[in-house]
Amino acid sequence: MFTQQLINGLTLGGVYALIALGYTMVYGILELINFAHGEIYMLGAYLGIIFLAFFTAIGLTSYSLPLALILTFILSVVFCSSYGFTIEKIAYKPLRNAPRLSPLISAIGVSIFLQNYVMLTQGASDKIFPHLFEKTSIELMGTSVTYTQIFIIAVSTVLMFFLNLFITKTRTGKAMRAVAQDKMMSSLVGINIDTVISVTFIIGSGLAAVAGLMVAIYYGLVNYSIGYIAGIKAFTAAVLGGIGSIPGAMFGGILLGLVESLSAGYISSEYKDAYAFVILIIILLIKPSGLFGKTQEEKV
Amino acid sequence: MSRFTSTSYGNSPIHRFTHSLIIALWFSLLFFPFKGLEAAGILFVVLFTALFLLNILKRRRVSIKGTITNFKKYFSALKLPESKTRSIALIFLISTVVLTLPLYGHDYLIDIAVLSGIYIILAQGLNVVVGFTGLLNLGFVAFYAIGAYSYALLNTKLGIGFWTSMPLSLAVVTLSGFILAIPALRLRGDYLAIVTLGFGEIVRLVLNNWDSLTKGPNGISGIEPPYLFGMHIGRLSHFYYFILIFVLVAVFIIRRVADSRIGRAWIAIREDEIASSSIGINTTAYKLYSFAFGAFWAGVAGILFAAKMQFVSPESFTFMESVLILCMVILGGIGSIPGVILGAVILVMLPEMLREIQLYRMLALGSGLVMLMIFRPQGLIGGKGQ
Numbered sequence: 001m002f003t004q005q006l007i008n009g010l011t012l013g014g015v016y017a018l019i020a021l022g023y024t025m026v027y028g029i030l031e032l033i034n035f036a037h038g039e040i041y042m043l044g045a046y047l048g049i050i051f052l053a054f055f056t057a058i059g060l061t062s063y064s065l066p067l068a069l070i071l072t073f074i075l076s077v078v079f080c081s082s083y084g085f086t087i088e089k090i091a092y093k094p095l096r097n098a099p100r101l102s103p104l105i106s107a108i109g110v111s112i113f114l115q116n117y118v119m120l121t122q123g124a125s126d127k128i129f130p131h132l133f134e135k136t137s138i139e140l141m142g143t144s145v146t147y148t149q150i151f152i153i154a155v156s157t158v159l160m161f162f163l164n165l166f167i168t169k170t171r172t173g174k175a176m177r178a179v180a181q182d183k184m185m186s187s188l189v190g191i192n193i194d195t196v197i198s199v200t201f202i203i204g205s206g207l208a209a210v211a212g213l214m215v216a217i218y219y220g221l222v223n224y225s226i227g228y229i230a231g232i233k234a235f236t237a238a239v240l241g242g243i244g245s246i247p248g249a250m251f252g253g254i255l256l257g258l259v260e261s262l263s264a265g266y267i268s269s270e271y272k273d274a275y276a277f278v279i280l281i282i283i284l285l286i287k288p289s290g291l292f293g294k295t296q297e298e299k300v
Numbered sequence: 301m302s303r304f305t306s307t308s309y310g311n312s313p314i315h316r317f318t319h320s321l322i323i324a325l326w327f328s329l330l331f332f333p334f335k336g337l338e339a340a341g342i343l344f345v346v347l348f349t350a351l352f353l354l355n356i357l358k359r360r361r362v363s364i365k366g367t368i369t370n371f372k373k374y375f376s377a378l379k380l381p382e383s384k385t386r387s388i389a390l391i392f393l394i395s396t397v398v399l400t401l402p403l404y405g406h407d408y409l410i411d412i413a414v415l416s417g418i419y420i421i422l423a424q425g426l427n428v429v430v431g432f433t434g435l436l437n438l439g440f441v442a443f444y445a446i447g448a449y450s451y452a453l454l455n456t457k458l459g460i461g462f463w464t465s466m467p468l469s470l471a472v473v474t475l476s477g478f479i480l481a482i483p484a485l486r487l488r489g490d491y492l493a494i495v496t497l498g499f500g501e502i503v504r505l506v507l508n509n510w511d512s513l514t515k516g517p518n519g520i521s522g523i524e525p526p527y528l529f530g531m532h533i534g535r536l537s538h539f540y541y542f543i544l545i546f547v548l549v550a551v552f553i554i555r556r557v558a559d560s561r562i563g564r565a566w567i568a569i570r571e572d573e574i575a576s577s578s579i580g581i582n583t584t585a586y587k588l589y590s591f592a593f594g595a596f597w598a599g600v601a602g603i604l605f606a607a608k609m610q611f612v613s614p615e616s617f618t619f620m621e622s623v624l625i626l627c628m629v630i631l632g633g634i635g636s637i638p639g640v641i642l643g644a645v646i647l648v649m650l651p652e653m654l655r656e657i658q659l660y661r662m663l664a665l666g667s668g669l670v671m672l673m674i675f676r677p678q679g680l681i682g683g684k685g686q
Contacts, residue, residue, distance in 0.1 A: 033490045050333045082330055094674045100489055101436055102673045105630060108623055109669025116662040121334040228619070232501075235494065274505045277498035284491055285483050 003143040005265040006258065011149045011218065013257020014156030018211035019234030020241070020249040021163065022084075022204025028180040028244035029200050031100070035107035036087055038231015039114035040080050040205045044212030045222045046118055047076040049127050056130070076213050077206040084205025085198055093194075111228070119224040126223050129216040152214045159210060160250050163203070167246055172199055180244065229273055233260075236280040242290025251291065316355040324348035398544070402537035410536050412652050414608060417543035418601050419644040421550045423628040424637065425597030430626065431635035432558060433590040434570030435485075436493040438622055439500025442480075443595040445507060445617035447473045447602025452520045452612045453513070462526035462607060470599045477595025478588065485587045500622055507614040519613025526607050543604060550597055555637055557593065566590055567635075627669060633679030642681060 019041050026034045055061050055068040091110045095103040137144040167173040178186040179196045187193050215230075216222050237256040241248025256276060264272045283290065328344035402410055422444055429437045450469035454460045460468070484495050507514050514520065526533050526542065533542050557563050565586045568576035577583045606612050624647060632643025654661050672679070 031490075033494065047333055079330070079333065082326075086326070086330065091670045091674075098673070098677060101430075101434075102677050104436065104490065104493065105626070106670045106673040108626075109666045109673070111666070112620075112623065112662055112669070113666030116660075116666060118334070120659060120663065232494075232497070239491070239494070270509045271505060274502050277502050280498050281483065281495055284487055284495055288487060288491060 001265065002262075005261045007143060007145050007149055008265075009258035009261035010254065011152045011257070012261055013254035014153050015211045015215055015218075015253075016230075016234050016237045016257050017250045017253025018156050018159060018207045019230060020237040020253045021160070021246065022208050023231075023235050024238040024241070024243055024246060024249040025176070025200050025204050027238070028246075029176065029183075029197060030092065030096075030103075032092065032103050033107065033235065034092075034204075035104065035231070036091075036110035036114060037204065037208060038227035038229075038234065039111050039118075040084055040087075040227075041208040041212040041215075041230055041234075042118065042222075042224065042227030043083055043114065044076050044080045044209030045129075045216040045226065046122060046127070046212075046224075047079050047209070048072055048213035048216050049129055049222060051075045052130060073210065073213060076209045080205045080209030080212075081202040084201040084208075088197060088201040093197075111231075115224055115227065122224065124224065126221045129220045129222060131220065148218050152218060155210065155214060159207060163207070164246065166203075172196070176200060233273075233276045236276045239280060239290055240283050242292035245290070245292040248290055248292030317352065320348055320351035320355055323351055402540050407536055410540050412648060414536070414540055414543050416645045416648040417540075417547045418604050418608065419625070419628060419648050420547050420641050421597055421604070422601035423625055423632075423640045423644040424550055424554050425594045425601065426625050427629050427635065427637070427640045428554060428558075428566075428597070429590055429594035430629055431640070432563060432566040432570060433587060435587060435590065436489070437496045437591075437594070438493045438619075438626070439480075439496035439498070439503070440594070440598060440625055441617045441619070441622040442496075442500040442503040443473050443477060443598035444602040444605070444621070444625075445503055445614070446476050447599030448606040448612045448616075449507060449514065449520070449602075450599075451603040451606045452523050455523050455606075456520055462524065462603075466603055469603055470596060473599030473602070474592050474596045477592040480595075481588045481591035485584055485591070497619065497622075500617075500619060504614050504617055504619075507617070514614075517614060519611055519615070521611045523606050523610045523612070525610060539608060543608075546600065546604060550600065551637060551641070554597070558637070562586065562589060570635075624665075627665065630669070630672065631679055633681040636679070636681050639679055639681035643679070 019037065022037050022040070023034060026032060026037070051072040052061070052068065055071065060071070061068040087110055091106045092103050095106055137146040138150075139145075167176065175186065175191045175196050176199065178189075178191055179193055183193055186196075215226075233256060234253065237252040238249045239252070240256060241250070241252025243249075256279065259279060260272065260275050263275050324344050324347035327347055328340040331343050332340040401413055405413070422440075425443075426437065426440045429435050429440070447469055450472045451462075451465050454465035454468060455462070480496065480499050484492055484499075487495060508517055510516070524532070525539070528542070533539050558566075565576070565581045568579075568581055569583050569586060573583055605616075628643040628647050629640050630643070631646060632641065633639030651658070651661050
């Protein structure tokens, strides 16, 4: 039972970590809790269903499933990144110098809008994601691991690896880190802040799209309201690891997934959604800067 | 939208044309997978026409503005000359309408008015926390829920009447305000918002899952309506006046507190926390008062809600409800008491009036919030504001 819950937790944790990365990157640069980020994840799941249905209709899925799947992933990521980019331009950019409450409320507005947008266009009932992988599983240390779980863990690990590479090694990654440290100074040394912020939103939304698509494959069900709770949990994961810190978000996501599936398995699954909040409150009380974060002194 | 269209594309007609074309194409492309080619095509045509017209009109905006000011001048000549007389007349008119509403309004209207009253109290409570003290509370509905459930449980389980359970319930709510505030106030800004949100969700989950006490999602029914001078207030028009008294008392007390030393300390904290602590304001204590005071009014609203509906269930206390209350505060004008009343009335009335397009009202609420933040962050009646 323990190893089983561990595997479930790792699967869930990989997904949380991918969403948490978007939160933490945006927060690191704009100091904004991007409330709409959970909805991007939900959009990713829906777009996955839509594109896969399209590919099934034109016969690509039966011709070659991996090709159809890869195309679905690419299209969902492209669309979600475009959504993220557009949302930033419309709802956050005009408020960059406003009081801090304003962009947060604007983000809540975007979140409500997107939820209802999807509900109106796609219907309020659950959407079923087609079975792609056979329900077979392999035995590993006495527990059964499904192919979907291996797929999710593998994809999230690879993505996090490449993201880390991107942030630490490339020019754009360096610019992102510079902007996160000091916007003013980095604009003085010739970094285009607007571009960096757009890139941040594009990458974050792309990762959320992958997470949404993978969850759709994993659970087989999608609803327009999944974004809110997943978003809150991913935010918890980001805070857990220290918001603004990219390794922190990865670690926090996996830790949250583990805690959630273990406590659902051993304590009670009725309060499954409450554990994340309890952890969040405890972490913020004991160490508000999170596990990997730096404490910030308030300047007068 | 105009902000979005005003880029550095130059001003020649061809530029304006391509600019509108690109934006319309972009949005219809984003929309396309969700509703198919036909709907995206319609969206494209509508958007393109709107943007292009907007771009053309932008040049003539000056002349349009001139016409509007002329109109305003013409109309202001019709109004009462002195602003004081005008406001007295306005107050007189509003109070006549409000006081005599049950005489001419039918039940449906009075019902909405009662609901507006409950929301006015609720929004005033949140206004104390968000508007005066500047602490964003996204889980305000938790206090509303605790108030409603305390009365419901005291009444149905122990048979305690309205007036006896009221102080008991309010003590519970205020205490829960303190309990949340003590840990939460160590946090600042966004973190505080998220912790309060978490608190709201935890309260809802507990209400939903603690079947033996709260009957879970089924809710508690058979709650007694309040009684006064030995008789139950069952009739709607009586309940209307009952709520009206509570609203007036709430507004009066909140106004007095806001003008007092405590209220000024709250506003000082909102404006600059560090500066106010350096002049000797105990910021933690005052933030605590603010939380508990706000929670108190949420509790009053919750009790009235339970007494009005005679039924409570966790469904009434979701995160969306918190957002709705926040919208009331923001729409009217953060920190302004008349503004918040206006916001609450508008947001209760509007969905009722827009029943035909009910499906789209949340869509409108979402985009309305974004637009409000961009174009008029101080709300309809700009308060002392941020």
